[in-house]
Amino acid sequence: MLDHAIAQIKGLRVEFQTKDGPVVGVEDVSFDIHPGETVCVVGESGSGKSVSSLSLMRLVEFGGGAIAGGQLMFDRRDGSEFDLATAGQEVMRGIRGNEIGMIFQEPMTALNPVFTVGRQLTEGLRLHKGLTQREAEARALELLRQVRIPEPERRLQQYPHELSGGMRQRVVIAMALACEPRLLIADEPTTALDVTIQAEILALMDRLKRETGTAVMFITHDMAVVAQMADRVVVMYRGNKVEEGPVEEIFENPKHDYTKALLAAVPKLGEMRGKACPEPMKLLGVEGQKIEPIPGTDEVLLTVKNLTTRFPVKGGFFRRTVANVHAVEDVSFTLNKGRTLSLVGESGCGKSTAGRSILRLVEPQSGQIDIDGTDVMKLDTGGLRRARLDMQMIFQDPFASLNPQMQLMDQVSEPMRNYNIASGSELQDRVASLFDRVHLPRSFMRRYPHEMSGGQRQRIAIARALALNPKLIIADEAVSALDVSVQAQVLNLMMELQADLGLSYLFISHDMAVVERVSHDVGVMYLGRIVEMGPRARVFENPQHAYTQALMKAVPIADPRKRKAEKDLNFKPIPSPIHPIGYEPAPSEYDEVEPGHFVLTTDSGY
Secondary structure: OOOOOOEEEEEEEEEEEEOOEEEEEEEEEEEEEOOOOEEEEEOOOOOOHHHHHHHHOOOHHHHOEEEEEEEEEEEOOOOOEEEHHHOOHHHHHHHEOOOEEEEOOOHHHHOOOOOOHHHHHHHHHHHHHOOOHHHHHHHHHHHHHHOOOOOHHHHHHOOHHHOOHHHHHHHHHHHHHOOOOOEEEEEOOOOOOOHHHHHHHHHHHHHHHHHHOOEEEEEEOOHHHHHHHOOEEEEEEOOEEEEEEEHHHHHHOOOOHHHHHHHHOOOOOOOOOOOOOOOOOOOOOOOOOOOOOOOOOOOEEEEEEEEEEEEEEEEOOOOEEEEEEEEEEEEEEEEEOOOEEEEEOOOOOOHHHHHHHHOOOOOOOEEEEEEOOEEHHHOOHHHHHHHOOOEEEEOOOHHHHOOOOOOHHHHHHHHHHHOOOOOHHHHHHHHHHHHHHOOOOHHHHHOOHHHOOHHHHHHHHHHHHHOOOOOEEEEEOOOOOOOHHHHHHHHHHHHHHHHHHOOEEEEEEOOHHHHHHHOOEEEEEEOOEEEEEEEHHHHHHOOOOHHHHHHHHHOOOOOOOOOOOHHHOOOOOOOOOEEEOOOOOOOOOEEEEEOOEEEEOOOOOO
16 A cells, blocks of 8 residues: 555553553554555454554543553644654644544443533534534534434434434444544444444445545454454454454455454354254364254243233323333244244344243233243242243343352352252252353352353353253343354353253344354344244245345345445334323234244334
């Protein structure tokens, strides 16, 4: 490349002071970013990818870090080269937001809840660009149009909490682009978003980069996003750069063992084509892996009929119910022993509420739930307690569901003590064998949750769910918070347990590639209803409902030659699930389009 790099990171070293002495966040990292180029920095949590970006912004000091070595050369607007590592905070204030823009993972932390969107957009323009209020407002409108926000005039008057997550993230992107920065740093900007919104935002950023010629440093752990966005890729591992190259080369011919393992652990949509049953993923560096399909049985375990769950919306002086959130609307399905049924959909579609309703962690309005011959809806408190021996739940965030003050051994044995299943040395033996089951060393039994990584904590949650030998496990986004290599191990563990113990899973997720890997059957949810349902192969290879088709189209694929274009993506905004009291929706009716494959014929709103 003949043009001069906008930013050059040379030999960066960052240290954090802790009570145990200095800890190295980034050891020795060098790479360049050129105008109009997207460099994706990938790695798992703790690899130092975010620390590198915070160093460029000189925000790392606010998190207790210090730049201990190296240079951060940056091309200023006026053409001078400048080492950001030596800049004072005063100079940095003129550069931040003006010459370097930043988009964070969580848009709510980047927006100020007490100011309108309009005020936040115009502030930087007036400060850095010296525009008048009127000029700044005109530019703010233009920016909101650029990021495709509907009704931009109205949005300028609104506050951040009045916007959806995807809208807020668009506002943050508009703010980052307001002063036309030479370099844009995006730190996991789509991790918290639904797949259809993510697809739109990625396409949007790609278009804006081409139109403005900005250099982009894009930080992510999602290899499919890398394939969609990157020109060049920098792979980080434990504070060091282990590999760098053009995106096609990294995906098709990775050199470093870590990059190879990372790519092997990514479930790719379409990998299961032609396979009737789920099977574990082949992982690199794992000895003697048995990869066998898991057929399951024809025996029904769980039957759900016409399940409806609504939440009251209170309002007015007397806190009366003024409306209802129709979270789950007339949902029916069956799940066989030893099989996995996945409910997929985007946030707010009702999939988690459906899972919780089956365990009666939230009380359904109406419907039938039958697990192995027991009518769950008719049970009193004692009966429900006994029924819960058969059904357990694994949550998204294992840390929130573990007690920080109890040793892991006690947490796993607690369900058995509660139900008087075992005591004394027998209890100890059972806990030890559960640790073996989930592939954790027995020495961990005396540890506490904070001494474990996220993936290890999730294994503990699985061990605890298995303690009562349940027949059904409801896994609610059980792997979505994990790094990709850990996610692959936990998924394989869940499949191995299913094959060994004949477990049935109700797997709740928004990740289509993971769902394709683990499911026998799939139900696609939209606005409280199942809009399409059937064997995994049929739903994925022959999607019939318009929403399922849009969802499949939006999933980024971990292959840089299969990029999505913005013109392919035109999603409808999701309507509100809140309806006035007395509103009675039509029952769910289905067409059987092929054997066992059903599509909703009632109007789903999509």
